[in-house]
Amino acid sequence: MPNARENPHEYPRRILIAVTGLSPQIVTETLYALAVSPTASAFIPTEIHLISTRSGAEKARLALLSEEPGWFHRLSRDYALPPIHFSADTIHVLEDVNGKPLEDIRSPEDNRRAADGITGIIREFTADPDCALHVSIAGGRKTMGFFLGYALSLYGRPQDKLSHVLVSEPFEASLSFYYPTPASHVLEMPGGRLVDSAQARITLAELPFVSLRHGLPEALLTGRASYNETVEAARHALAPAELQIDLAARRIRAAGKTFPLPPAEFALLSVFARRALRGEAPLPAPAKESPDADWKNRYLVELRSIARPLGDLDGTAHALRNGMDGGYFSTHLSKLNKILRRELGPAAGPYLISDGGRRPRRYSLGLRPSAIRYDIPETAVRG
Incomplete structure (x- = not known):
């Protein structure tokens, strides 16, 4: 029988983590790809955590968690998903050097703060042996997706997965599309074209990654080391x-x-x-x-x-x-x-x-x- 550590869906705590910018759709698209599945091994998260800037966090809260349109709640009802903990408290806003919400990533210092913030979140979650992570790098700025993927490479374990979500044309270009609906739901595309969201197809592209966790000193696995310090430790562990x-x-x-x-x-x-x-x-x-x-x-x-x-x-x-x-x-x-x-x-x-x-x-x-x-x-x- 396969070891439970090789089967993420068997873990009692299952966390979907994503970085988001001004397109919170990637959360519902990824959740649909993971949970609305005909296989017995569907990964249905018990928690969803987002990492974003101040404006990205606000847009995610309004689009996904509000009463209307509340796309996360709609998806959960449409497909009768079990309870998933996702609230304003699980939306993590990156902070600048003064501890204030980061508006955007525009400077080297912003970049460093984003890297440290993302690395710290991944380090904290991977310290829990009873959880499995599914990390999506589909949203947010490219630098945020890179830091999230690299943080998982530094700290990830066998049960942790990395992915990017792919949406079929023409829905990928629609700001109104959030997931394939079980019943017909007509959307108007730019230019006036009408499409039915029930016809959309979503593919989850799993991205293999090399785990460097075994090369990190225990102090970096349990402490508060920066992104740069952690990368440097991994580099030396792999060097001659x-x-x-x-x-x-x-x-x-x-x-x-x-x-x-x-x-x-x-x-x-x-x-x-x-x-x-x-x-x-x-x-x-x-x-x-x-x-x-x-x-x-x-x-x-x-x-x-x-x-x-x-x-x-x-x-x-x-x-x-x-x-x-x-x-x-x-x-x-x-x-x-x-x-x-x-x-x-x-x-x-x-x-x-x-x-x-x-x-x-x-x-x-x-x-x-x-x-x-x-x-x-x-x-x-x-x-």
């Missing part, structure tokens, strides 16, 4: 892995993010980074209860290279006086990998110290030499 090591500042740059590491974990990472730079073989861990002098020496070399500003290393040297044992190694390796996963999310994989996945365990950093760079000359530290 590169590691930049700044010994003086005791920080690294990985997957486009710069962050510090504690000295002990920094030194351990540097051990493996230098070996990867030199093309050296993976290393076994120190034995559990048998201190290893070679491991102690290579580790202390790296620790001294970053500890000069920290002062005395006598405590660490004393703890490792007989060598490094497996307990010390595994504790700091676990902490290092935990920090990398926390900071980089799904992009952490290439930067983790791997045990090779089979016995006997051999540890290494899997990056190619050209992907590793130190911010000081290689000769400054001898390994």
Whole structure:
């Protein structure tokens, strides 16, 4: 039996989201295409949410939700649709930099505000595992449709769908057409031509999209990151892995993010980074209860290279006086990998110290030499 996550119509919360401008018809046209269907898998939304500018929101409210003409209510009655939550409260008006309703998208700042607003709405809805989204990019300005589609690409899940609605000629050009009526309903076209809306045909063109959600750190999935920040995180997650090591500042740059590491974990990472730079073989861990002098020496070399500003290393040297044992190694390796996963999310994989996945365990950093760079000359530290 197919997994319910692959069947959007089985989700308890089903949301139709659209951007609209001065043509609110796309809402009823898309709803008709989704819900008025002979198949058992018709996607009948439980909620409809619109994203628009101030003037677009007002036109949608008057055309769709008023008593007359109230085209959304007419469609629901004509086809006996179940209750769908759609009201002025589910029409989201984009805001300008001052928090006022956006009149139109005319400047770079308007563009940025629209992108952030649309991305935030999609991020919020996709955080609910019990909902499926159907996103229509048929209405609004082209930039709004682009941002809506791209936001779904960033955050979308398997149950979420993207579409564009197509209306047959000559109805596509009519501002009076809202959906194919079940009974004859005559419309006057520009030029005086009369047509029957019952003869209209609507096609929903589903648009496949590549989901980048798996490449985003958890903080971006649950936080309030901007559109640009989210796109940048996805870009770095998909880019070839590169590691930049700044010994003086005791920080690294990985997957486009710069962050510090504690000295002990920094030194351990540097051990493996230098070996990867030199093309050296993976290393076994120190034995559990048998201190290893070679491991102690290579580790202390790296620790001294970053500890000069920290002062005395006598405590660490004393703890490792007989060598490094497996307990010390595994504790700091676990902490290092935990920090990398926390900071980089799904992009952490290439930067983790791997045990090779089979016995006997051999540890290494899997990056190619050209992907590793130190911010000081290689000769400054001898390994």
